Amino acid sequence: MDYRCGEHRMRKHIDMLINPVDEEEAEKIISTYINTFNVNKIGICVNNIRKIPKKYYDKVIISYVVKANTKKELEKGVKDAKNHLSKFKIPSFVILTSTSYDVLRYGVEKRKVDALLDLPLSFEMFKIDEVLIGLCSQNNISLMFNFNTFRRSDRNKKVKYLRNLRKILQIAYKKNVISMPVSGAQTFYEICNPRELSSFMFIAYRNLQYALASTSFHAEEFWDFITKLNDKTRPVAGMYIGDIDA
């Protein structure tokens, strides 16, 4: 991955996941992102929300977080996610969190989800599976790291998170997996300036270019990928376009 020196400094940084508790909090958070932090692309988790104002439709994509520790919970969660997301007319994606390795592997192999959240907490200290991250790169699944779970946890969990995060980022860099920090803000006072979020990656990996690219290049690549996936006017593979003369 080559990030041309200086180019990422001109790009806008993006926060791909906020998780507001109410519609009021969602409105406050989105308006501060647009007005003060000058961010035009936001990802919102709609687990607790039923409406998003129409004026924000251009600037937003939505997601649903599925928490599952068994395969049945995963299947049920993905069904509920697709039912809930179909009510909004906005590009959407599904995120998985789990403490069970089997569920993560199943979700990634069968491509049930589009992103994995908080992978450092799913593994024990220093026991990270490279195969899982390799499968993520094959199936175009990205990794997200929630800053607010890190901030709210104990010192021991913080140490575990950072150590595993460092190892995961080393493997993800080799295998070209998109990895992004996200704020996961539930209320107004938990929001983060996206440029500051890239310092969360810098602390773990100590590579400034990669850290800056995670909130600018990677996030835009992911945004474009999700909007293309959700675009129904795109032709499906194997379909003829135009007339066929018999």
Add this chain to the structure above:
Amino acid sequence: MLKPSRRDKKRYVVVKILGEEIIDKEELISAVWKESYNYGGYVFTALSNLNVIKDINTPENVFIIAINPKYVEDLRFILLNLRNINNKKVIAYVKGVGGTLNSVKTKYLEGDEN
């Protein structure tokens, strides 16, 4: 008096704080030092030369922090973790970074005053 080439190098970071209440410079200094102790310990706070500049007039809830250039990203992380100053809820973020006080004033502070 040391020669300019031997003096400690500095970067001036303009920090803005979002919140409902006004915050003093002394409150900010104690809060930032406390977070930097949690982050890197006493060695980090000593080597980074963290200092909030007091002699300059700035708008409300805007401050200038001087720090060693190697530790600017660490300061960003410290500010990211700073959510509470004297039981007042805050959000702190960096508006900009500069090498001299004058450049930082012209780029980031004069727009706010107007």
